[in-house]
Amino acid sequence: MADIITLGEAISRHVNDGDCVALEGFTHLIPTAASHELIRQGKKDLHLVRMTPDLVYDLLIGAGCARKLTFSWGGNPGVGSLHRLRDAVEKKWPNALEIDEHSHADLANSYVAGASGLPFALLRAYAGSDLPKVNPNIKFIDCPFTGEKLAATPAVRPDVTVIHAQKADRKGNVLLWGILGVQKEAALAAKRCIVTVEEIVDDLKAPMNACVLPSWALTAVCHVPGGAHPSYAHGYYERDNRFYQAWDPIARDRETFTAWIDTYIRGTADFAEFQAKIAEAK
């Protein structure tokens, strides 16, 4: 059964330095509050996994929390580059970042393999692409039935996955809807799973085929309203496009970036205080 605890407690109890950590959410329901908490607690040497590193990992990479990144597309969606990711890859600041680069189809399948208890994912992919030349984790095998050459990549099995969702009930069963990305697969592939939610309710009122993650498949559920901002939570709030644009000049410069996280993340006790401080600054 999942414990219903604060995000601070969940991160401190379930994320260790050196862990493989996946924060997932495909544009929608991105667990931003959890990335802040990882920075606040000074987690180190993390192997981060995420299809689209996005702002959540720009923060963690720039804050020096990461040693390795497994990903398939690294940009600020709708805006441009992730400057902290680029700085780490191009100039090794604040430290060198090992990269393990895939395509979306591959990484989605690697989560499916992880959730399925299989050692690797199998897909028709990468023929003619240079990615297998630079990533030894992409290999090719022959189909035992047709002889077709297919790509194989290792299952993704994070120590911890963190996702954000709309609702949990008081037992810790979680309901999410809208664009689901690979959240369910990432949650079920992980050894431990933390879910932050917009709301905790008596009854989920889940439609029959809805995406419900049962309490017994999760480790901790945390009530963090607004915890996906600047991404969005369908039915609760919209994507804050202006924040994604505003991030570009903040992240472009090392000093500006460091001052920003010192003020707004390291300088706040939790996500609620962060939100108050950001609102004040507007």
Place this chain on the structure above:
Amino acid sequence: MSDYSTNEMMTVAAARRLKNGAVCFVGIGLPSKAANLARLTSSPDVVLIYESGPIGAKPSVLPLSIGDGELAETADTVVPTGEIFRYWLQGGRIDVGFLGAAQVDKFGNINTTVIGDYHNPKVRLPGAGGAPEIAGSAKEVLIILKQSHRTFVDKLAFVTSVGFGEGGDHRQQLGLPGKGPVGIITDLCIMEPEAGSNEFVVTSLHPGVTREQVIENTGWAIRFADNLAVTEAPNDTELEALRALEARTAAAHGQAGGDE
């Protein structure tokens, strides 16, 4: 005829290539703009699929990111990312993959990964996303990007997504199910693969564009088809639909949107 920009010409020319009823796997940015223009003009029944999971999306404003709420709300259904790539793309259900690029070469191969050495890059680009498998498995592929010496290069720093590989029948030798890129649409012209060599040659110049301009903005010795055409200028219906779409997008997002 109204005045129009070279970007508008590019978007309109790309939109016209999308047949009504086609099932199109849409990249964000310029492809999304052109695909939605097609849906709002000549091809109302085009089915737009985005890699974030919406199938049959009908957004009234352009998404800024691949997974905007507007896409989910207007779609026939929304499925998880794993399913989009496995059942719908790899399953062979996509007619057209519509892709952008940072760089393209004369065989329609695409780079969106890196400029310079991979391990010691000059410019680290966003990476592959869904493109390698879209380029491989869609029945055909359309590529849209602005043309310059920097984007149309003789040799890609990195092949992220394959077009015709090294040309000729190299793509078939690789065993890819789709037939590959059928058109590159730019702000200057339309290029199509030449039968046999599969090298892209200019088949249509946009109105007012000269051969010299195309040559100057291409990093390889570009050739022109014998029966070189002139692209039909955007008509008023196309321009009105495109401008209205961009205005709605700007009003909704505070930016014109779509250019990744």
